[in-house]
Amino acid sequence: xxxxxxxxxxxxEEDLLGVVxxxxxxxxxxxxxxxxxxVHGLDRAAGFGPSRLPWICFVLGLLGAGLKVWxxxxxxxxxxxxxxxxxxxxxxxxxxxxTFEVMVLFAGVGTVIALFIATPLYPGKKAVTPFAxxxxxxxxxxxxxxxxxxxxxxxxMLCERYNAVRVEEREEKY
Amino acid sequence: MSMVLIPEKDNTGNxxxxxxxxxxxxxxxxQLTESVCRVSEAPSPPRVWYVALSISLAFTIILHVMIAYLxxxxxxxxxxxxxxxxxxxxxxxxxWVGIGHAGTLISAILFLFRQKWRTSxxxxxxxxxxxxxxxxxxxxxxxxxxVWFAYWLFPIPNYLNLWPQFRSPLLWDVFAVSTYMIVSxxxxxxxxxxDLATFRDRAxxxxxxxxxxxxxxxxxxxxxxxHRYECAYLLLxxxxxxxxxxxxxxxxxxxxxxxxxxxxxxxFPPYFVAGAIFSGFAMVVTLAIPxxxxxxxxxxxTLRHLENMNKIxxxxxxxxxxxxxxxxxxxxxxxxxTEAFVFFNRALGPYAWAYWTMISCNVxxxxxxxxxxxxxxxxxxxxxxxxxxxxxxxxxxxIVVTSLSRDFxxxxxxxxxxxxxxxxxFAGTFGLFFTLFLLFCRFLPIVAMAEVKSIxxxxxxxxxxxxxxxxxxxxxxxxxxxxxxxGGAGV
Numbered sequence: 003x004x005x006x007x008x009x010x011x012x013x014x015e016e017d018l019l020g021v022v023x024x025x026x027x028x029x030x031x032x033x034x035x036x037x038x039x040x041v042h043g044l045d046r047a048a049g050f051g052p053s054r055l056p057w058i059c060f061v062l063g064l065l066g067a068g069l070k071v072w073x074x075x076x077x078x079x080x081x082x083x084x085x086x087x088x089x090x091x092x093x094x095x096x097x098x099x100x101t102f103e104v105m106v107l108f109a110g111v112g113t114v115i116a117l118f119i120a121t122p123l124y125p126g127k128k129a130v131t132p133f134a135x136x137x138x139x140x141x142x143x144x145x146x147x148x149x150x151x152x153x154x155x156x157x158x159m160l161c162e163r164y165n166a167v168r169v170e171e172r173e174e175k176y
Numbered sequence: 177m178s179m180v181l182i183p184e185k186d187n188t189g190n191x192x193x194x195x196x197x198x199x200x201x202x203x204x205x206x207q208l209t210e211s212v213c214r215v216s217e218a219p220s221p222p223r224v225w226y227v228a229l230s231i232s233l234a235f236t237i238i239l240h241v242m243i244a245y246l247x248x249x250x251x252x253x254x255x256x257x258x259x260x261x262x263x264x265x266x267x268x269x270x271x272w273v274g275i276g277h278a279g280t281l282i283s284a285i286l287f288l289f290r291q292k293w294r295t296s297x298x299x300x301x302x303x304x305x306x307x308x309x310x311x312x313x314x315x316x317x318x319x320x321x322x323v324w325f326a327y328w329l330f331p332i333p334n335y336l337n338l339w340p341q342f343r344s345p346l347l348w349d350v351f352a353v354s355t356y357m358i359v360s361x362x363x364x365x366x367x368x369x370x371d372l373a374t375f376r377d378r379a380x381x382x383x384x385x386x387x388x389x390x391x392x393x394x395x396x397x398x399x400x401x402x403h404r405y406e407c408a409y410l411l412l413x414x415x416x417x418x419x420x421x422x423x424x425x426x427x428x429x430x431x432x433x434x435x436x437x438x439x440x441x442x443x444f445p446p447y448f449v450a451g452a453i454f455s456g457f458a459m460v461v462t463l464a465i466p467x468x469x470x471x472x473x474x475x476x477x478t479l480r481h482l483e484n485m486n487k488i489x490x491x492x493x494x495x496x497x498x499x500x501x502x503x504x505x506x507x508x509x510x511x512x513x514t515e516a517f518v519f520f521n522r523a524l525g526p527y528a529w530a531y532w533t534m535i536s537c538n539v540x541x542x543x544x545x546x547x548x549x550x551x552x553x554x555x556x557x558x559x560x561x562x563x564x565x566x567x568x569x570x571x572x573x574x575i576v577v578t579s580l581s582r583d584f585x586x587x588x589x590x591x592x593x594x595x596x597x598x599x600x601x602f603a604g605t606f607g608l609f610f611t612l613f614l615l616f617c618r619f620l621p622i623v624a625m626a627e628v629k630s631i632x633x634x635x636x637x638x639x640x641x642x643x644x645x646x647x648x649x650x651x652x653x654x655x656x657x658x659x660x661x662x663g664g665a666g667v
Binding site: 014015034035036037038039040041042044045048050052053055056059063073074077078081082084086089093096097099100102103104106107109110111113114116117118120121122123124125126127128129130131134135136137138139 | 204205206209331337338339340341342343345347348351352354355358359362363366369370373374376377378389390391392393394395396397398399400401402403404405406407408411412415416418419422426429625626627629630634635
């Protein structure tokens with residue numbers, strides 16, 4: 003199916019934040035926003051909920067720590083117990099450093115993998131940017147022309163009020 | 177690339193009513209991208225780069241030859257003997273791990289403290305961390321003698337059905353350094369993805385398009401990606417902060433958990449961490465000074481950045497000096513004659529020359545940084561930082577060697593002398609470190625462009641409560657709010 007996309011390009015984050023707020027007030031559908039750096043407040047202006055990554059990080063950290071304590075106990079006290087200086091088999095205080103490191107390892111690697119899945123990012127993925135300069139110095143807002151009530155001329159005027167340097171419409175497959 | 181010698185602009189003022197200029201010349205986004213990308217996009221790097229690369233490659237080859245010789249002949253080619261069975265290899269290991277700590281401090285801890293100046297230097301400081309940890313990781317691997325059993329360090333089931341000893345600090349070290357390496361690498365790479373996408377989108381040649389295309393993982397810079405990316409970056413910073421403190425604490429446990437006098441002290445973890453940050457920052461300054469000249473980045477890595485790092489060197493140098501003092505005080509105050517002897521022996525015994533080199537380089541010389549003239553003179557800070565690097569290496573040497581050379585039994589006292597192989601191996605790791613660093617400068621984004629852009633005046637930094645990077649708190653100011661309302665009535 004094809005859809006019509008309306009793109010407005012801006013030169014600075016203030017204009018972008020303003021136009022995003024304005025189009026949301028109009029109830030227009032934002033397809034995506036492309037920025038060269040993370041614009042703060044944009045997630046709120048665009049209405050994104052909080053990310054779930056902290057939960058993934060927390061659960062994986064807990065899992066890593068739990069698994070490691072169990073593994074250390076199993077290797078030193080059950081599978082092949084070795085008496086070291088008369089220390090107890092389950093030397094919990096001695097297990098703390100490694101448990102901490104494995105917790106950080108699981109949480110860190112897990113967060114990055116979750117980020118790559120959620121974003122999604124992987125080697126060989128083709129990057130679809132509206133045009134090359136969004137990774138350099140331009141901010142692009144993409145709107146979907148959902149139905150006949152979308153008036154491109156009105157939206158163009160709105161975008162130009164926020165100093166749009168380029169406004170265009172294009173057909174896109176999805 | 178032309179090297180133009182522009183006089184340093186002084187942006188080190190401390191007037192609280194004025195926001196200091198972190199990036200000079202007020203570049204816009206495109207100019208900033210240009211000045212970072214041209215380091216890599218120039219048809220050929222400066223001639224000095226080739227000279228430096230050939231020298232460091234030669235030393236890297238020496239490192240390989242030395243390791244091959246060591247494996248062929250055995251650890252007897254080193255100066256280690258009983259009683260000093262831990263010689264240069266372990267001192268160098270601790271030295272290199274310490275160097276790495278500044279990178280994580282800049283990228284994670286200063287990030288959590290919202291220090292905007294970190295953005296100019298975090299990328300290459302993180303790269304330095306990774307290369308330093310690579311150099312460090314070589315040493316325990318080749319020090320074990322029978323390197324073909326190095327996998328016994330990890331809990332991999334083997335034919336003896338034996339597991340590593342989880343009560344041993346040496347094993348804690350394996351986990352600490354491996355985790356540190358992996359998490360630092362991920363932190364560095366995740367931070368670099370948006371900049372690699374910039375490289376990809378600017379690429380003129382097919383090779384660059386393909387290589388940076390693969391490395392950028394299809395990054396688009398869409399707000400949904402940034403939203404999650406920012407969250408993941410914050411989480412990684414939160415994880416890396418306790419991690420970096422734990423790593424050198426655990427390295428210090430290698431010593432502190434043993435019963436050797438001079439090692440068996442509770443001050444070791446904080447003392448090691450402060451020393452690590454001290455030596456790491458000295459190395460960052462040592463690398464930043466030539467890099468900013470060579471690649472024409474003086475307006476991005478400014479005098480203010482260097483001065484800030486020098487202040488951290490001064491503070492951590494004082495902490496290290498305090499630790500030296502407290503060690504002596506406790507040696508006396510504890511009433512333990514063995515402990516008292518060790519410290520007396522350090523300062524006045526056969527290794528006094530090493531001890532006083534350490535004190536002069538680490539405690540006395542950084543005191544020059546109390547003076548602003550010294551903190552802001554490029555040549556002066558370069559020399560001080562070289563001395564700090566030397567001093568911190570001597571600290572590791574003093575700790576490892578003096579305690580072992582004279583312990584409880586006078587009949588087994590000895591004097592450690594490094595062999596030529598020891599010296600050449602250490603010089604070789606510097607070759608490897610600089611080779612990796614030079615290749616990084618030429619082929620990867622040396623400055624975190626996306627992060628620096630977010631602190632440029634053009635990013636609206638001055639228009640409201642803006643914190644550079646990370647989660648946003650507070651209302652979004654917008655001067656055209658009236659316009660937004662008007663627009664609302666129109667369509």
